[in-house]
Amino acid sequence: MDKLLIEGGARLSGEITISGAKNAALPLLCAALLTAEPVTFSNVPQLNDVRTMLKLLEQMGVKVSRDGDTVTLDAGELSNPVAPYELVKTMRASILVLGPLTARCGEARVSLPGGCAIGARPVDQHIKCLTAMGAEIKVEHGYVHAVCPKLKGARLFTDMVTVTGTENLMMAAALAQGETVIENAAREPEVVDLANCLVSMGARISGAGSDVIRIQGVEKLHGAVHRVMPDRIETGTYLCAAAATGGDVLLKRTSGSYLDAVIDKLLDAGCEITTERDAIRLQGPKRLTAVSLRTSPYPAFPTDMQAQFMALNAVAEGTAVIRETIFENRFMHAVELIRLGADIRIDGNTAFVKGVPALEGATVMATDLRASASLVIAGLVAQGETLIDRIYHLDRGYEHLDQKLLALGAKVTRVK
Numbered sequence: 001m002d003k004l005l006i007e008g009g010a011r012l013s014g015e016i017t018i019s020g021a022k023n024a025a026l027p028l029l030c031a032a033l034l035t036a037e038p039v040t041f042s043n044v045p046q047l048n049d050v051r052t053m054l055k056l057l058e059q060m061g062v063k064v065s066r067d068g069d070t071v072t073l074d075a076g077e078l079s080n081p082v083a084p085y086e087l088v089k090t091m092r093a094s095i096l097v098l099g100p101l102t103a104r105c106g107e108a109r110v111s112l113p114g115g116c117a118i119g120a121r122p123v124d125q126h127i128k129c130l131t132a133m134g135a136e137i138k139v140e141h142g143y144v145h146a147v148c149p150k151l152k153g154a155r156l157f158t159d160m161v162t163v164t165g166t167e168n169l170m171m172a173a174a175l176a177q178g179e180t181v182i183e184n185a186a187r188e189p190e191v192v193d194l195a196n197c198l199v200s201m202g203a204r205i206s207g208a209g210s211d212v213i214r215i216q217g218v219e220k221l222h223g224a225v226h227r228v229m230p231d232r233i234e235t236g237t238y239l240c241a242a243a244a245t246g247g248d249v250l251l252k253r254t255s256g257s258y259l260d261a262v263i264d265k266l267l268d269a270g271c272e273i274t275t276e277r278d279a280i281r282l283q284g285p286k287r288l289t290a291v292s293l294r295t296s297p298y299p300a301f302p303t304d305m306q307a308q309f310m311a312l313n314a315v316a317e318g319t320a321v322i323r324e325t326i327f328e329n330r331f332m333h334a335v336e337l338i339r340l341g342a343d344i345r346i347d348g349n350t351a352f353v354k355g356v357p358a359l360e361g362a363t364v365m366a367t368d369l370r371a372s373a374s375l376v377i378a379g380l381v382a383q384g385e386t387l388i389d390r391i392y393h394l395d396r397g398y399e400h401l402d403q404k405l406l407a408l409g410a411k412v413t414r415v416k
Ligand code: EPZ
Pocket: 022, 023, 026, 093, 119, 120, 121, 122, 123, 124, 125, 126, 127, 160, 161, 162, 163, 164, 165, 303, 304, 326, 327, 328, 369, 370, 397
């Protein structure tokens, strides 16, 4: 298993290019299942999760061709509408094939994703709403088995805001009979990116980005060419790394427009931020000021940035209160940060982080994607060497992480 060795103390400076968004690319690749014509995506990040998704689609009969960051999918012949456990267990986002397969093939067998480090991650809302659209769904032997010759439009209400739930239902509704209204829909920019792609394939969708999305089903969808939006969480992660090290970085091919809540907190922490058309620059202060936060669905502070801010607060002036309201177990990075000398007390879904003058390098272990990112940020500011184990988590969500950090002057080496 690869490890990442970080020599702390370097102030990040320079510029890097942000990759396409993992959480936009994954649903977009599944949208190709909805048509027999080829769909081409550009700016697709080369991540393990994307490779897993392409493998999953290929074993269903989708023809995949890649050329750098451009991927063309041809789902003309879907021979096997099944998502097997071996692939799904490594990537929960596989549940995103459920809606498209049911809509296109009238049947789908998708392994239950199972929990992950940050929580149980149930898919009951996906099932509840697809059932409301007429699907016969049985959950047995660890698989969701959906059958429905033709989905019917319905008024759907999800009990909580669910990002992939909204995406699954929007894709299913695109080929359903009649109108579907999704109430309490997720407003994340990745949902909007998917809606824009579906519309370019001939779908009739309005309201994406708001909490009520209306979809008029159509008979067929056609091929399209779509560019994946920039990764706002990768952007936020590098902004935090620059902030923590008192650096000065320019992130290109991205924007601050989907990060208002995060930028707000970085400004409160004492950073200087300038945004250009498709770039964002951050200059970090000598010492950060602690910032409290509470995670909530978009456009509020994203849960995927919570771990990174815990690392920032670990070395900031003052005490921060961090509330995690989306996932039930998303503080695993806290114990690892404490190994690096952080002063953190957890009480249920609230973390009290008292800034310390300095962290000390140690050996730590990554547990999930964003927790690993927070350990990288902490390692960049800790005195001495930090060795992060199980960094395959990082490779799932951060393209060319080592190269990008090296380009910004960080002292990192990947240890086989
Ligand atoms: C998406 O996960 C993202 N993944 C996650 O990013 C992100 O943290 C999450 O949204 C929240 O923003 C992708 O887009 C591929 P949810 P998703 O359904 O859709 C509960 C990362 O680091 N829930 O919005 O799985 C659920 O347990 C990943 O890139 C149900 O109870 O999250 C959670 O508490 C991690 N039943 C809350 O809702 C359901 O049927 C929000 O989950 C669905 C969800």
